[in-house]
Amino acid sequence: MNKPEEHIIQSLLEKHALGICTPEEIAVLHEWYDAFPDKGPAFADEEEKKYWKNDIKTAVMDNIQPWKVRKINWWQIAAAAVVVVAVATFLLKPWEPEYIGVMAPKGKGVMRIELPDNSIVWLQAGSTLRYEGRHVELIDGIAGFSVVQNSDEPFTVRTVSGLNVKVLGTEFTVKALKELPDVKVYVESGAVQISDSSNANIAVLKTDQQIVYNIATHQFIQDSVHAAEEARWKTGEYTLDNAPFAELARILKDQFDTEIRYNERIMAPYRFNIRITPVSTLPQILDMLHEISGVNYTINGNHVIITGVSQ
Numbered sequence: 001m002n003k004p005e006e007h008i009i010q011s012l013l014e015k016h017a018l019g020i021c022t023p024e025e026i027a028v029l030h031e032w033y034d035a036f037p038d039k040g041p042a043f044a045d046e047e048e049k050k051y052w053k054n055d056i057k058t059a060v061m062d063n064i065q066p067w068k069v070r071k072i073n074w075w076q077i078a079a080a081a082v083v084v085v086a087v088a089t090f091l092l093k094p095w096e097p098e099y100i101g102v103m104a105p106k107g108k109g110v111m112r113i114e115l116p117d118n119s120i121v122w123l124q125a126g127s128t129l130r131y132e133g134r135h136v137e138l139i140d141g142i143a144g145f146s147v148v149q150n151s152d153e154p155f156t157v158r159t160v161s162g163l164n165v166k167v168l169g170t171e172f173t174v175k176a177l178k179e180l181p182d183v184k185v186y187v188e189s190g191a192v193q194i195s196d197s198s199n200a201n202i203a204v205l206k207t208d209q210q211i212v213y214n215i216a217t218h219q220f221i222q223d224s225v226h227a228a229e230e231a232r233w234k235t236g237e238y239t240l241d242n243a244p245f246a247e248l249a250r251i252l253k254d255q256f257d258t259e260i261r262y263n264e265r266i267m268a269p270y271r272f273n274i275r276i277t278p279v280s281t282l283p284q285i286l287d288m289l290h291e292i293s294g295v296n297y298t299i300n301g302n303h304v305i306i307t308g309v310s311q
Contacts, residue, residue, distance in 0.1 A: 101130040104141070107257025109236055109278075119155065120146040122234040126254030141254075144173040144234050147190075159183050161215040162197025172205075173231055179246040186210035188227040236278035242271045245306075252304075256282045262306035270309060 104111040104123040113121040117134055127141020134155040136143075147155045149169025157165040159176040163183045170190025176183045185194060187205045194203040194211055196218060203211050203222050210225040229239065238251055245267040249260045255276065272293060276285060286304065289295040294310035 099130045099132045099137075101128070103128045105257075106254050109255075110234055117148050117150065117155075119148045124233065124254060125257075126250075138174055138176050140176065140178045142173065142175045142177065142233065144171070144231060146171045161213075163213055163215075164195045164199070166193045166195070167191070171231075173227075173233075177247065177250050179250050180244070181215055183213045183215065184210060185213075186225050186227045186230055188231050238274075238276040240272060240274050240276075242273065244268070245270055245272065248272050248274065249306075251276065252282065252285065256302070258282060258302040258304055260304045260306065263308075266308055267306065 122144040124142035128139040171188040213220040
């Protein structure tokens with residue numbers, strides 16, 4: 001298997017672990033499995049075999065832990081990967097047989113999804129979630145919800161950090177960007193109940209209320225917000241107020257399918273106020289940041305490098 005193919009298979013294995021592979025991508029993985037040689041030793045010696053046996057056992061018991069780095073041939077890694085993925089899939093499948101994964105393509109705007117109960121989800125470009133019935137897990141990104149009322153089965157949204165949102169029927173948004181230390185939830189109509197990873201109820205939000213929950217400290221701030229204005233991101237319009245550069249960079253990366261490189265330590269102290277409309281272009285926004293905030297940059301195609309901020 002050549003190098004580009006290695007990169008593709010690694011990416012598909014990561015998506016498979018999240019449960020967000022498309023049928024076409026699953027077919028590629030099956031073809032890869034089928035092409036693996038049936039004959040010949042998979043390991044160099046008994047020590048190599050014992051090493052991977054223990055590593056596979058650890059991976060399965062810990063529900064996929066980072067692999068140890070070791071210099072071996074790619075087809076040997078493939079042999080172990082097949083076993084890990086296959087065993088983990090069979091172990092996990094009975095608990096999550098119906099989860100459907102969705103990833104909104106970068107640079108394509110907001111994706112609108114209609115769930116089986118007719119509830120609507122707006123998924124920001126570059127965001128990922130999976131759902132089963134009225135239960136949603138927001139893996140990364142921003143998602144807005146308009147939930148059909150059903151008193152017999154509450155609608156739930158869970159973030160990777162463990163924050164849970166429980167509703168009967170309402171409109172709300174959950175912002176859980178992996179680059180940020182906080183999860184934000186705000187309500188456009190109705191009410192939601194918020195609980196943390198220990199299932200302790202921490203807040204009830206009503207229309208035009210929000211909570212900003214710090215993942216590390218488990219502390220939160222609850223206050224008022226103009227939710228209808230905040231929710232205009234569903235139409236491709238973003239208004240960032242006192243936002244860290246990490247949030248701005250993530251929005252630009254997803255909105256324009258571009259790569260943005262910057263020094264996190266240098267950019268961390270700065271905050272930005274900016275409005276991005278559906279007709280805004282990346283060069284226009286970068287020029288605005290340069291003129292107003294002194295942000296220096298170079299751009300080459302869809303690659304942007306932030307070189308610093310002029311004082």
